[in-house]
Amino acid sequence: MRTRLAVCLAASLLTLSVASSAQGPDSADYQHGGNQVRTATPIKHIVVIFQENIAFDHYFGTYPYAQNLPGEPAFYPAPFTPKVNGFTPELLTHNPNAANAGNGTGAINPFRLSPAQAATADQDHDYQPEQQAFDDDKMDLFPEYTGSGETLPGATVAEESNGQVMGYYDGNTVTAMWNYAQHFALNDNSYGSTFGASTQGAINLISGQTNGIVDSIDAGGVELADGQGGYTLVSDADPTDDMCSTTSGARVHMGGKNIGDLLNAKGITWGFFEGGFDLSTVNTNGTTGCARSTLSTVTNTVKADYIPHHQPFQYYTSTANPNHTRPTSVAMIGHQGDAANHEYDINDFYSAVQAHNMPAVSFLKAPGYEDGHAGYSDPLDEQAFVTQVINFLEKQPEWRDTAVIIAYDDSDGWYDHQASPHINGSQSSDDSLTGNGQCAARGMLPGINSNGKPVEGRCGFGPRLPMLVISPWARQNYVDHTLTDQASITRFIEDNWLNGQRLGGGSFDALSGPINGMFDFNMPFPMNRRLFLNEQTGEPLAHN
Helix, strand or coil, X not given: CHHHHHHHHHHHHHHHHXXXXXXXXXXXXXXXXXXXXXXXXXXXEEEEEEECCCCHHXXXXXXXXXXXXXXXXXXCCCCCCCCCCCCCHHHHHCCHHXXXXXXXXXXXXXXXXXXXXXXXXXXXXXXXXXXXXXCCCCCXXXXXXXXXXXXXXXXXXXXHCHHHHHEECCCCCCHHXXXXXXXXXXXXXXXXXXXXXXXXXXXXXXXXXXXCEEEEEXXXXXXXXXXXXXXXXXXXXXXXXXXXXXXXXXXXXXXCCCHHHHHHHHCCCEEEEECCXXXXXXXXXXXXXXXXXXXXXXXXXXXXXXXXXXXXXXXXXXXXXXXXXXXXXHHHCCCCCCCCCCEEEHHHHHHHHHCCCCCCEEEXXXXXXXXXXXXXXXXXXXXXXXXXXXXXXXXXXXXXXXXEEEXXXXXXXXXXXXXCCCCECECCCCCCCCECCEECCCCXXXXXXXXXXXXXXXXXXXXXXXXXXXXXXXXXXXXXXXXXXXXXXXHXXXXXXXXXXXXXXXXXXXXXXXXXXXXXCCCCCCCCCCCCECCCCCCECCCC
């Protein structure tokens, strides 16, 4: 039986390979839901794992070299592993933040955080403090403006002060991420579309546009007058209509289009899957509804599984599911016209894939304790989530034409040495990148209702963030230096499924660089590109 199955599978894959080769890598048809969906590349399924609050140097500053101390998961790079734009010896021993007295007690060099120090303080990652930390691109005031500290095992006084913002992990803690970079593709020149916090990053991911607030409640301090009669979002706020949103804090509703609108218009299946979205589920600790929560044994913190301001499609009338209505069936997940309106729980993603009803475009958001956000989550819990998802996908027949993108919503204010390119300017009271009230850049994008005139509050690009592509079609052990941002993911979706259609209305997708350099679409059909990792340690499993 096993031999027959292997022969049948090999024959099926050969048939698919020949068909794909005949069509060419730039044009491929795929049967999906009874309709032929043409894509510009061999990628038929994209899964965006959108995590929280990590700067590039915080995870990859010393890649590919780890200290490999006793008792820690080991990491040794493959021969000829390319280096990244990370920490130089000078940055590690004579850092400009250590030399700037304005940082007070926190004026220290970058320091290694061990696996035992996975639980750290949340740093300040708001729109203006992040610009102030850049200090006109001198990158030397992170402890002063974004640093925050808490007790760490074995840490110095400075490392437990605002100097904690200078901490970084290596491959003995973020072991899975480094192993994925070894076997697939990593970009070291990718940025937040703008400066700022989680909500802005999530909305930039799907629309490239944080301008266009059309309704708000208690939003003082999170919305900024855009200079054209409208408002731009510059901090975290919950969706106005989500039944799990705050009743006392800031809430906003956005206008304009998002990528879901474009996918719907073309009949492409898609979904946003977030932990805790199903309010009927009861966790093992007895919590349910909007209060579903999980204890992290790493941070020793109980955190809500569902976080409303991490769900960007809830801000738009066209793509919202404010009452968390369940899909009518697994077969309807991802499809237009169902009551769930493309918004689901993370468990629904597993159900859909197992039923071979995998949407063409899927966005995944971990339950709070696994999303990587310092203060209530951590790299070890995040690693468990990411490896579980990818190990699962690699066992599916759809893996042959799937790409997983690991990306982040913001930097959390963690120190990164690389100043971002000045792509989009702003001159408001909340801007400080190049001077008080100034974010000088080469241009300014319009807003959604500004009649083509530039709007304030979108200073960008923001801090540098990690981006990885895991796919049979990804380049192997490759570091891409192409300039990209969060909306580059939107651009790939537009280019692959929508014939290059753009959102318009001042979206960053018009400026975003492509991620195609992280793929090799000219390789022979990649039948065996899989990497299974231990979900606790991030180390490769023996059966790879």
